[in-house]
Amino acid sequence: MPDLIAQGPRMSDRWRRALPVANEADQPAPSVCLGRAEGTWQIDWDDRISRRHALVTLQSDGKVLIERLESGRNPIFHSGQRRDRFTLGAGEHFVIGRTTFTLAQRPVVNADSAEPLGVTEHAFDRAALRRQGFRDAARRIDVLSRLPDLIAGSSTDTELLVRVAGVLLQATPDASAVAILQVLDQDADPDDGGAVDVLHYDSRSADSQGPNPSARLARRAVRSGESVLHLWGSGSRRGSGGGTAYTASEDVDWAFCVPIRSDACRGWALYITGQLGIHGGASLEQSLQAAPTDLQDDVKFTELVATTLGNLRQVRSLQRRQAGLRRFFAPVVMEALATRDADEVLEPREADVSVLFCDLRGFSRRSEEASDQLLDLLTRVSEALGVMTRHILDRDGVVGDFHGDAAMGFWGWPLDQDDAPGRACRAAIAINEEFLTAATGANRPMSGFRCGIGIATGRAVAGRIGTIDQVKVTAFGPVVNLASRLEGMTRPLSAEILIDEATADFVRHSLPPSVARVRRLLRVRPAGFQAAIDVCQLLPPAGPQSPLADADLLRYEAALDALILGRWDEAFAALHEVPAADRAKDFLTATIARHGRVPPPGWDGVIDLPKG
Structure with missing residues (x-):
């Protein structure tokens, strides 16, 4: 390369x-x-x-x-x-x-298939290195003080490795070359081979290729978890009679390898090779004997660089994970996750949740009309989905999934939320209000779109599925299916927001009328359901977005009670007292009229709702 x-x-x-x-x-x-x-x-x-x-x-x-x-x-x-x-x-x-x-x-890694000749191996004990002070402390401390800012300023892994190699060359005067290696099979026997990749390489001389790193040395260091030094005697140098192809060359006397002990750098190691400094008339053999002590400062410094590099990549890995989770979790949830083990928190478990399904209306018609402007349509749909997810996150919910042009959110996991139904209802009202406001503006990207929302509260299994890098969080259980079915009912029942009885009970007792109102809409047996369910409608406070007064809601519920008891003439008359602006009453009115105002045989107060 x-x-x-x-x-x-x-x-x-x-x-x-x-x-x-x-x-x-x-x-x-x-x-x-x-x-x-x-x-x-x-x-x-x-x-x-x-x-x-x-x-x-x-x-x-x-x-x-x-x-x-x-x-x-x-x-x-x-x-x-x-x-x-x-x-x-x-x-x-x-x-x-x-x-x-x-x-x-770039030099390649030597395969080291044969045992090298004339090589002395020395392993450094981590605890002993920590206890040993630097002999040139002032210079080392100066470099170390600048190290975090120097390598943290790199925007990519490639730039990071370039800077790390540069620091090590500068800080190790006798070094000829520096490599960052990765041992791909960490469990293999160091002497039996196994691939080793060169992630980055730098040498002090630009005029020559530089010495090849030793795969055996890298494997031994990574396998043992200790820094390992190899020294070559005069007989092991190339061209001097030894005949070995092991890392040694004419201008290399030693090499040491420091493993990076971090899950974010699995199998990584810092590899430095260079020449002995022969001083004061000492012989080569004397210098070789003194090398483990002479190189101790360099090994210790490299271990500190390895620790800094490993910690930095670990932090970046966590940041990437958090960035992915921010698509699903509100800031308050992210803050809580930051103080706990994320894997444990995100483990699927049972929880009491409130689930919201929100479907985009008008998409099919708009896609036919804008078949020659699909990118523009995609932008508009993305903004509409963004409205849904923004209000879910603003109420500390979790964005669980997207289903075509629909979004699903839920509350009550990973943190318990006693007011989960209220949060879901506040989000639903805000979503619907924004869609209604946008529908009146012809130049707004969301104009022409409406939404239908279903909310259900109950027990579910919620958690993370997939891998760490491709994380997806969602909820499973009957309550999720019920919320989806309620959303599907909003179209035939002409109601923007439908909720189940458990959610409605929370609204009645915990939310003031200035925030939300609720009314019983009807009892139905959806297709595929054995039991009947009470369907309620969530309404905003009386005002521009909801022309129905509280008295109108009471009249409707009185009509519903008469219908359930089989007094259909009474129910039909009561429904006509509800303002015509209430489109949701049309379903009951049409049902009564279709049967000639007479309950069908075996009437039990439940309307069978066909699928679709």
Whole structure:
């Protein structure tokens, strides 16, 4: 894999990044932009590089195409000449301003199929490292103090690994190269093989490929959970008679690997390799013996970097999970989840819930009328669904699911809510009011749409289904089916909001008439139901949105009582005293008229409601 290395005037002014490859064989690789603007491969240390200076594109032959953009003010030099467009091969470089860019091949991981010769292994005890202080504490502390801000400022994992590798190279003077590796099969025997991927690689020298990381060393460190150091004697170097292909090369004496102990970085490890510092006339053998102690500060520092990296990715993982949950949970629920174990809280369990189904009316007709403007229709439907979910979340509910052009929400889980029916009813009234208001404005995106809402309260199983990354929360049980059926009844019964008796009882005793009113609408036996149910209508306070006075509701309920008792003439007369604006009375009036104002044989006060 080809990497591009940028090196500025200072040693710290550098990065190494992998060039993107084509996603498909017959497609070109995506280009990257060099510059100082956000969204580019930034070279923020060089003011001679423009905000967007040049494009870099990997070609099918392995070479890289460099193209200067019109916005690139200063020239690009390649092979000593100003060039606006040219190709670059492995090991070649070009210069912009005070920065040199070199194309290098990323080393692969050595398979280490044979036991290496002349290698000494040393494992570091974590507890002992923590007790041991830094010998150059001032310098280490200075770097550590800047580490969280430095790597936390990266917006992507790729940028994060670039910064981590840069920090480790700067903080480890004798290091030749740094790699972030991932051991794919952590349970495999370290000596029996197993794939190891290079997530990122950086070396101090841009002129050579750099030493290959050792798969065996990475596997041993990850498997043991300890930092492991390998040292090579003079006989184990390439070209010096040892003949081993194990990580060692002419300019490498040691390598150590530090595992990242975090669920967010499973199998990850930081791998650093370099040369021994031979001082004071010491022999190579003496330096090898002293290496575990001499490298102890570097290993300890790398462990701190590994801990910081693991914690940061763990936090980001939690943030991604919370971002996904915000689609379903209100802020107050999210706050509660933040103080408890989310997996335990979201585990499916039985709970007393109030379920709301809200269906969009007019969608089929609008889709036929707008068949040549489907994107515009999608925008309007999305806004309508957004109204439903917003009011569910505003009342601390859970958005359970979407069914075509309908939304389902519920209350009472994952937190117990004694006032769950009231919250559901307040949400329903607010949703319906917003739809009614929008229907009067021709230029409003939701104009032409209405809604039907059903609410039921009872026992259900609620919880999370799916995986952590593809989480979905919903509720199961007869109460959910009942809420859905109530929503389906709103059309034939000409009522915007229908609720079951359990929800209606809460409204009567716990919500003031200034918030909501309720009336018994009829007793029905829906298709597929064995038992009859009492269907009630939820109404807003008397006013512009509800022209019916409280006395009108009492007249309707008196008519319903007469109908149930079989006094249909009395019921028919009473219904005609209810204002004509009450469309819900039409269903009973039509039913009585269809039977000639005479109850059918075996009348039990229940109307059988056909399906559909």
